[in-house]
Amino acid sequence: MAGLMAGFGHYTHAVVRGIPASLAKEALRSTQSEVDLAKARREHEAYVEVLRTRVGLEVVELPADESLPDCVFVEDAAVVCGDTALITRPGAESRRRETEAMKGALKELSLNLVEMTDENATLDGGDVLFTGREFFVGLSKRTNQRGAEILADAFKDYAVSTVPVLEGLHLKSFCSMGGPGLIVIGSSEPAQKALKIMQQMSDHRYDKLTVPDDLAANCIYMNLPSKGHVLLHSTAEQFPESAKVFEKLKDHMLIPVSNTEKIKVDGALTCCSVLINKRANI
Numbered sequence: 001m002a003g004l005m006a007g008f009g010h011y012t013h014a015v016v017r018g019i020p021a022s023l024a025k026e027a028l029r030s031t032q033s034e035v036d037l038a039k040a041r042r043e044h045e046a047y048v049e050v051l052r053t054r055v056g057l058e059v060v061e062l063p064a065d066e067s068l069p070d071c072v073f074v075e076d077a078a079v080v081c082g083d084t085a086l087i088t089r090p091g092a093e094s095r096r097r098e099t100e101a102m103k104g105a106l107k108e109l110s111l112n113l114v115e116m117t118d119e120n121a122t123l124d125g126g127d128v129l130f131t132g133r134e135f136f137v138g139l140s141k142r143t144n145q146r147g148a149e150i151l152a153d154a155f156k157d158y159a160v161s162t163v164p165v166l167e168g169l170h171l172k173s174f175c176s177m178g179g180p181g182l183i184v185i186g187s188s189e190p191a192q193k194a195l196k197i198m199q200q201m202s203d204h205r206y207d208k209l210t211v212p213d214d215l216a217a218n219c220i221y222m223n224l225p226s227k228g229h230v231l232l233h234s235t236a237e238q239f240p241e242s243a244k245v246f247e248k249l250k251d252h253m254l255i256p257v258s259n260t261e262k263i264k265v266d267g268a269l270t271c272c273s274v275l276i277n278k279r280a281n282i
Contacts (some may be wrong), residue, residue, distance in 0.1 A: 008132030008180050009223030013276040014057045015105050016048050018064030019072045023265065026069035028092055030169060033264040040261035044072065047257055047272060054255060055222060055230060057275075060109070062101045070095050072262070073271040076124040076142075077102040079151060080276050085111040086154040091122040091142025102274070109278055114154040116147065123147030126170030126271055132180055133204050134159040138171025138194075161201040163194050169266045174214035176270060177221045178249065179229055182207045186214030209245065216242030218268035222275070232257045232269055 024037040052059045065071050070092075077099045079086045085106040087099050106113060116123060127138035128151065135155065137148040139162050152160035165171050167190040174191035178184040183206045185195045191214050199206065211217050216239040220232040228251070235256040236243035246254055259269055 007277060009177075009221050009229075010277045011057060011222055011224070011275040012278045013060060013109060014051045015060045015062065015074055015078075015102065015274040015276070016051070016272060017062040017072050017074050017101070019044050020064040020066045020069060022066050022069040023072065027265040028070055028094070029265040031264070035261050035264050037261075043258050043261055044272065047259070047269075050232060050255055050257060051273060055224065056226070060105050062105055065101070068095070068098050070265070071098050071101075073126075073267050074098075074102060074274050075271045076126050078106060078274050079123075079125050079128050079130075079154075080106070080111065080274055081130055081155050081158070082277075083112050083279075084154060085113050086123075086151060087113060087115045088123045088125055089116040089118070089121050089147065090124050091140070091144075106274075106276075109276060111276070111278075116150050118146060118150060120144075121146040121150050123151060124170060125274070126172050126268075127165065129171055129175065129177065130158075131177060131183070131204070131206070134161065134202060136160075136171065136198050136201075137162050138165040139163065140165035140168075140170055142170065159203070161198070163197050163201075165194065166190050168214065172218055172270055173266070173268065175217050176219045178209050178219055178231060179221055179252070180223070181205070182209060184209045184211060184217045184219055186210070186217040187212050188214050191217065209248070211239070211242035211245045213239040213242045215239070215263060215268060218270055219246075220269050220273070220275075227253055229253065230255065234259060234269065238263075
């Protein structure tokens with residue numbers, strides 16, 4: 001098991017996508033809020049710049065597609081682990097074509113592609129939490145049991161457990177990994193219930209870091225050769241109480257990233273990139 005954990009958080013590449021103007025009015029959302037498109041684009045550019053410059057990843061930037069208002073949320077189109085990329089079948093029909101550009105980008109990176117073609121299956125990458133030891137898949141409005149089964153088939157080296165998502169859009173709307181064996185979790189009752197189910201289903205013991213705001217629990221963890229533990233998390237301006245909790249992670253390089261606009265259309269930090277560890281021999 002230590003062998004499986006050894007490369008957890010190691011990444012070399014990120015795939016991102018531009019924000020179409022259609023995001024402001026047409027992107028799917030659970031609450032009606034006005035999106036400032038110019039600000040959303042500035043925040044997204046800053047996010048991409050963090051990945052490229054602060055973190056030092058090779059960034060593959062796909063162009064926005066006006067006919068796909070949600071296309072910036074690339075995480076939902078693919079799940080990548082090791083050399084394998086599962087091209088998903090997003091739960092919202094309006095988002096199905098988002099996988100086409102993602103498939104092209106991952107093919108260029110020489111990953112082994114597995115496509116979800118079963119018309120009874122749905123899976124959004126936002127419902128998939130990979131801990132380095134196993135997968136948890138949220139069964140939500142966007143992801144079903146068949147989708148979870150196909151993911152299990154694509155990544156046979158790892159156990160896959162399903163977790164009901166009763167509130168919020170995705171499993172990662174209230175949790176993410178904050179380090180090896182560390183789950184960052186929101187403090188709401190549904191989030192804490194989901195964590196309890198994950199702990200019961202797992203053969204492994206995880207530490208938890210509870211943050212007051214569910215949406216702030218969505219972070220991006222990386223373990224990079226030159227920088228060690230790195231965590232991209234939401235800003236103190238957005239979630240002041242949760243930001244204080246992240247400061248407890250003394251061994252991490254903490255990078256606050258502003259996300260005030262995409263969050264209005266249910267977009268969290270992990271939603272906007274697909275991270276890949278491309279070894280030299282691939």
